[in-house]
Amino acid sequence: MQDQLIDRATSVQVVIASLREVLDQAGEPIPEQLDEETVLVGNTAVLDSLGVVSLIVEVEQRLEMDHNISVTLASDKAMSQRNSPFRTVGVLADYIGTILKEQ
Amino acid sequence: MTDRQVMLITGSRKGIGRYLAEYYAGKGYIVEGCSRGDAQWEAENYTHHNVDVANEAQVKQMITSIARRHGRLDIVLNNAAIATMNHVLLTPASTANRMLEVNVTGTMLVCRDAAKVMIRRRYGRIVNFTTIVAPIALAGEAIYAASKSAVVTLTRILAFELGQWGITCNSFGATPIMTDMIRGVPQDKIDAVVNGLAIKRLGTHEDCANVCDFFIRPESDNITGQVIYLGGVT
16 A cells, blocks of 8 residues: 555646656657647657656656655556557556556 | 765675675765675665565565665665576476576566666666676586576666666676685585686685776766676686
8 A cells, every 4th residue: 555645637747747857858849738638659659669668667756756656557467458558648647546546 | 865876785684795785885875785684784874675686576665765765776786696506407497496586587676676766867877796607607507607697688788778868787797706605615616617717816805896896986887788707707
């Protein structure tokens, strides 16, 4: 059980803040609009595959440092799902909520 | 966040790990160490964790604790390992699996979770310990040597995977050092190994510290994916 849980809106904020950080660090242009529909994986994604790796680590670290939540997003379960839990900002926020409830 | 560099040394209960922990704590680093059992020693600047490096949850918990208390992790010395000297014809699967689990998976888990913390500051130094018994193909050490060959390959690839975040990853292979790990090895076997070296003596703890000093210097930011063996072994 974690010290504290976060609500979905906060999860979305963490993912978007992490996404901005990763794009900024990579020197990539930051789209005007980043929201729950922003695609993270696939042909229309704002990140390449290495960017997704960076995003997952950034989200884990922000949850850890800013919210005292220790979580591993890249579990066997996540990597084997037919529909990636990392495909959009909103789906990733949902996935964070799911695994926090399971912990 | 502390101003001092924070270092994690695995397998620090005794032997080389303990020496390095005391050596770097004495130099002013904040040193965190781990082993499966309690450390029977204490030092200023040193904190011990009872962790099996092959246990994913325990490794994560330890590194989370380090990040929460210090806000950073700069250096990892992956020294923890187990070795059993045995002819392959007499090696049970359970022995082989446990050696691979600790020496390979354990090293990977510590590298992985440490790198996640290092990435935030775009800086890290990882040194993974290997052994000369792999390149010299020492009979009786088949599984141990295979596990350490895997560590070298892991290290070389991590150098490429983590380099973009300022994290270097190197490996270091010591010649035999008189620690518990080789105390059960027959003297004639140790003598034969030493006689095959360019520098015909046992390794020392100071030799290990010397190589680690080189790899972890901030100036070594362009030294990565390398392996250094003592005694002239290549």
